[in-house]
Amino acid sequence: DGGITQSPKYLFRKEGQNVTLSCEQNLNHDAMYWYRQDPGQGLRLIYYSQIVNDFQKGDIAEGYSVSREKKESFPLTVTSAQKNPTAFYLCASSAWARYNQPQHFGDGTRLSIL
Amino acid sequence: SQELEQSPQSLIVQEGKNLTINCTSSKTLYGLYWYKQKYGEGLIFLMMLQKGGEEKSHEKITAKLDEKKQQSSLHITASQPSHAGIYLCGATQTGANNLFFGTGTRLTVIP
Secondary structure, three states: OOOEEEEOOEEEEOOOOOEEEEEEEOOOOOEEEEEEEOOOOOEEEEEEEEEOOEEEEOOOOOOEEEOOOEOOEOOEEEOOOOOOOOEEEEEEEEOOOOOOOOOEEOOOEEEEEO | OOOEEEEOOEEEEEOOOOEEEEEEEOOOOOEEEEEEEOOOOOEEEEEEEOOOOOEEEEOOEEEEEOOOOOEEEEEEOOOOHHHOEEEEEEEEOOOOOOOEEOOOEEEEEEO
16 A cells, blocks of 8 residues: 555654654655654644755754655654754655645654653 | 644534534635644545635535635534544645644544
8 A cells, every 4th residue: 555654653862862764655756744743733844855866944954854865765864963852753745746735644753862 | 934823722522513623824825734633643634625715525524715715614523533633734825835734623522
């Protein structure tokens, strides 16, 4: 079945450590997105990519990095510069067209600090 | 800044009752999306509205976008425990697909 796979489901980070969250899609979507969700808040956009080898910062990109080497994959690295990384991270993808296309989401990765 | 206000923040209803969730923007929206989220899981796409006055239904859920394209409502008829979760509205202000989201409405349905 087509869909978006995020891994791992739970992740723990030590102080000063970088961690990478995986996001893979087999929907043949051009665009991919990373969001952060904190309790009581909506989703906030971290990074997005419209095509391979290209990506743009979202509203809260500081302390994060991404790559888009393949259409299917859009990994997110939470660097040690991100001082408050504890959150629920959601990856999404959509077809990239002139008009609105709905985003489809993975099941998320919950990141916690040890 | 781009903001979506959702109301109410939480809602507890008896099974079988109808309910409405609202999503309001101070600016005209290009597209309005409704998603449902169960705790600790991803978002499930429900419906997308683009035209002023548009209304869409799926099973017992109906979403509407007002003529000015600044307010949307999500109405659930004869609620069931399976409707419980967090409902989020998301919107775009241009033709781009970047969404900004409301803070969500937590729905509890009591059997």
